[in-house]
Amino acid sequence: xxxxxxxxxxxxxxxxxLKTLEAKMMKEPIKGGSRWAYVFGSVLLFIFVMQAVxxxxxxxxxxxxADHAYASTQFIIHEVDYGWFILSYHFWGSSAMVVxxxxxxxxxFLWGAYKSPREMIWLVGLALFGIVxxxxxxxxxxxxxxxxxxxxxxxxxxxDKTPIVGDFMARFxxxxxxxxxxxxxxxxxxxxxxxxxxxMGLAGLHLFFFRSAGPAGPFRGTPEELKxxxxxxxxxxxxxxxxxxxxxxxxxxxxxxxxxxxLLEEAKPDPGDYHPEPEWYFLFLFQLLRWKIFGGxxxxxxxxxxxxGAFMLLLAALxxxxxxxxxxxxxxxxxLLSWAVVxxxxxxxxxxxxxxxxxxx
Amino acid sequence: xxxxxxxxxxxxxxxALSWAAFWTxxxxxxxxxxxxxxxxxxxxxxxxxxxxxxxxxxxxxxALGLTARTFFLExxxxxxxxxxxxxxxxxxxxxxxxxxxxxxxxxxxxxAVCQKAAAATLEVVNKVIPIPVAEQITIELLMWAxxxxxxxxxxxxxxxxxFGWRIKRFAVASGQTSSAGLQxxxxxxxxxxxxxxxxLMLVSFTAVAVLLxxxxxxxxxxxxxxxxxDYPPPPTDAGKKKVKPEELLKKTDTALAKAEAxxxxxxxxxxxxxxxxxxxxxx
Numbered sequence: 191x192x193x194x195x196x197x198x199x200x201x202x203x204x205x206x207x208l209k210t211l212e213a214k215m216m217k218e219p220i221k222g223g224s225r226w227a228y229v230f231g232s233v234l235l236f237i238f239v240m241q242a243v244x245x246x247x248x249x250x251x252x253x254x255x256a257d258h259a260y261a262s263t264q265f266i267i268h269e270v271d272y273g274w275f276i277l278s279y280h281f282w283g284s285s286a287m288v289v290x291x292x293x294x295x296x297x298x299f300l301w302g303a304y305k306s307p308r309e310m311i312w313l314v315g316l317a318l319f320g321i322v323x324x325x326x327x328x329x330x331x332x333x334x335x336x337x338x339x340x341x342x343x344x345x346x347x348x349x350d351k352t353p354i355v356g357d358f359m360a361r362f363x364x365x366x367x368x369x370x371x372x373x374x375x376x377x378x379x380x381x382x383x384x385x386x387x388x389x390m391g392l393a394g395l396h397l398f399f400f401r402s403a404g405p406a407g408p409f410r411g412t413p414e415e416l417k418x419x420x421x422x423x424x425x426x427x428x429x430x431x432x433x434x435x436x437x438x439x440x441x442x443x444x445x446x447x448x449x450x451x452x453l454l455e456e457a458k459p460d461p462g463d464y465h466p467e468p469e470w471y472f473l474f475l476f477q478l479l480r481w482k483i484f485g486g487x488x489x490x491x492x493x494x495x496x497x498x499g500a501f502m503l504l505l506a507a508l509x510x511x512x513x514x515x516x517x518x519x520x521x522x523x524x525x526l527l528s529w530a531v532v533x534x535x536x537x538x539x540x541x542x543x544x545x546x547x548x549x550x551x
Numbered sequence: 552x553x554x555x556x557x558x559x560x561x562x563x564x565x566x567a568l569s570w571a572a573f574w575t576x577x578x579x580x581x582x583x584x585x586x587x588x589x590x591x592x593x594x595x596x597x598x599x600x601x602x603x604x605x606x607x608x609x610x611x612x613x614a615l616g617l618t619a620r621t622f623f624l625e626x627x628x629x630x631x632x633x634x635x636x637x638x639x640x641x642x643x644x645x646x647x648x649x650x651x652x653x654x655x656x657x658x659x660x661x662x663a664v665c666q667k668a669a670a671a672t673l674e675v676v677n678k679v680i681p682i683p684v685a686e687q688i689t690i691e692l693l694m695w696a697x698x699x700x701x702x703x704x705x706x707x708x709x710x711x712x713x714f715g716w717r718i719k720r721f722a723v724a725s726g727q728t729s730s731a732g733l734q735x736x737x738x739x740x741x742x743x744x745x746x747x748x749x750x751l752m753l754v755s756f757t758a759v760a761v762l763l764x765x766x767x768x769x770x771x772x773x774x775x776x777x778x779x780x781d782y783p784p785p786p787t788d789a790g791k792k793k794v795k796p797e798e799l800l801k802k803t804d805t806a807l808a809k810a811e812a813x814x815x816x817x818x819x820x821x822x823x824x825x826x827x828x829x830x831x832x833x834x
Contacts, residue, residue: 267779268775268785271774275771433578436760437577437581440585441581448588450777480685481683482683482685482686538692541692542689546684
């Protein structure tokens with residue numbers, strides 16, 4: 191290490207015991223060695239940090255009032271230096287976060303890494319998944335254009351169908367009979383205060399549980415083979431994480447440049463020619479609700495609340511139902527088939543929703 | 552004794568190499584694509600596409616060579632003579648061009664035929680049992696997308712099989728086992744790929760990242776190129792008179808000099824008038 195850097199390092203080490211911290215952070219043993227499959231957690235943390243940074247920059251100009259939200263967003267896009275790029279990065283970053291959450295959950299599921307003794311990591315991970323989706327939902331309203339207004343109207347209506355708490359939640363979020371100033375204020379506070387706090391707390395807990403239980407490692411190989419291949423977190427896994435973060439950053443930036451945020455008309459209680467629809471990661475559910483079987487009050491409850499709720503409960507109960515020690519996904523055909531059906535189902539319904547747009551005009 | 556390359560399936564071999572090579576080269580290609588996009592050059596058409604393809608070829612050759620050497624050594628225990636990247640890349644590229652050309656027609660034709668068949672079938676079914684639009688869309692999508700995906704997967708497997716066969720031939724012709732132990736050779740190769748000084752690696756990586764970041768922000772347009780139709784257009788300078796500071800200063804100096812001269816003249820005239828008037832005429 192260069193002499194100056196060494197001096198700085200020694201200075202800090204003397205005061206906060208940097209060596210122990212470094213040993214804990216970087217010398218974490220990885221059973222079976224570093225892998226590309228393990229990058230998703232670090233990438234998610236990176237995306238969250240970038241969302242926080244870009245969100246903070248946007249807050250310097252954004253005004254969370256029904257009278258000024260649209261105009262201030264337009265001002266960010268058209269007048270603020272690089273504002274259009276920062277906003278577009280923030281927009282695509284939210285999609286990247288959802289994609290990465292799906293990828294991370296898929297990896298944990300397929301690797302059987304939710305099994306004992308890692309049940310707590312899985313449960314906290316599910317809560318984090320909910321928070322990421324809530325981030326997407328609350329952030330969507332903030333530009334206050336027709337897309338934002340109507341996606342929120344539809345979303346809150348769906349929430350209203352939840353038994354017992356649905357009515358209260360819908361009224362609390364809307365703050366009035368129709369979305370207005372109170373809705374925007376509440377969504378803004380939840381988006382910039384409540385959810386980031388919850389995410390930071392739960393992500394810390396997630397990491398704490400992860401470090402306590404240790405990484406699950408590959409699902410193939412004898413304990414002796416895995417021990418022989420064991421490597422430290424630094425430098426190989428760190429390098430893989432950095433490359434993955436760079437690839438994700440480049441992808442989000444490219445999307446922001448290819449498809450920058452362009453607002454629709456300012457929000458108004460009349461949808462006009464606009465056909466309300468949610469953000470793309472909720473499209474599959476939106477399309478499912480168009481099926482005849484999910485028509486009517488009960489059908490809507492079944493499709494919007496009961497089925498997704500039961501699915502989430504099943505995911506939460508998974509480590510307690512699937513107690514077998516086998517982690518190899520190729521020896522767990524039901525798990526593999528279920529995962530494939532869910533993924534293909536989401537893909538097919540999302541594409542169907544896109545095709546469905548042609549029939550609306 | 553059979554060659555270690557013959558023990559592995561061609562499809563698995565080609566998949567392992569091409570998948571790893573794709574992700575190895577991906578970040579570098581993305582850097583090029585992003586810089587082009589920031590400079591408002593589309594990397595999917597015209598000069599942008601040519602630039603991206605021209606830079607992608609050496610990146611792919613390097614990535615394929617790196618992953619092939621690692622795979623051959625770690626999984627088969629063989630080292631290859633000569634440049635592995637170019638030797639494998641051109642074969643994969645030729646096979647890729649042929650398979651892609653074939654896929655363009657085969658996948659396109661399958662999709663077209665299946666779409667027509669699906670539409671005709673649903674038309675008949677609709678006469679008997681009317682199917683709502685949302686359900687019809689999903690059924691129709693599945694009816695043509697499933698066979699089309701199967702055809703695409705078959706063609707991918709054909710490419711992998713052929714490329715795997717060529718990789719095996721290459722490994723048999725160029726591969727050799729050395730007298731040194733496998734662990735020792737793996738360590739030596741690993742040492743070559745992972746720098747001995749990780750701090751130096753991180754510093755270099757950061758320096759390159761900073762350089763690329765500066766290039767990106769320099770190229771990036773300051774204001775949006777996608778203006779909203781309702782948003783007021785930026786003020787133009789057409790109606791405004793341009794201010795030239797030097798001319799303005801000169802003009803001001805001349806005006807002041809003139810004013811001073813007039814003032815001086817007036818003062819002189821006033822002094823003369825005072826002299827002409829006789830003293831002690833006041834009340």
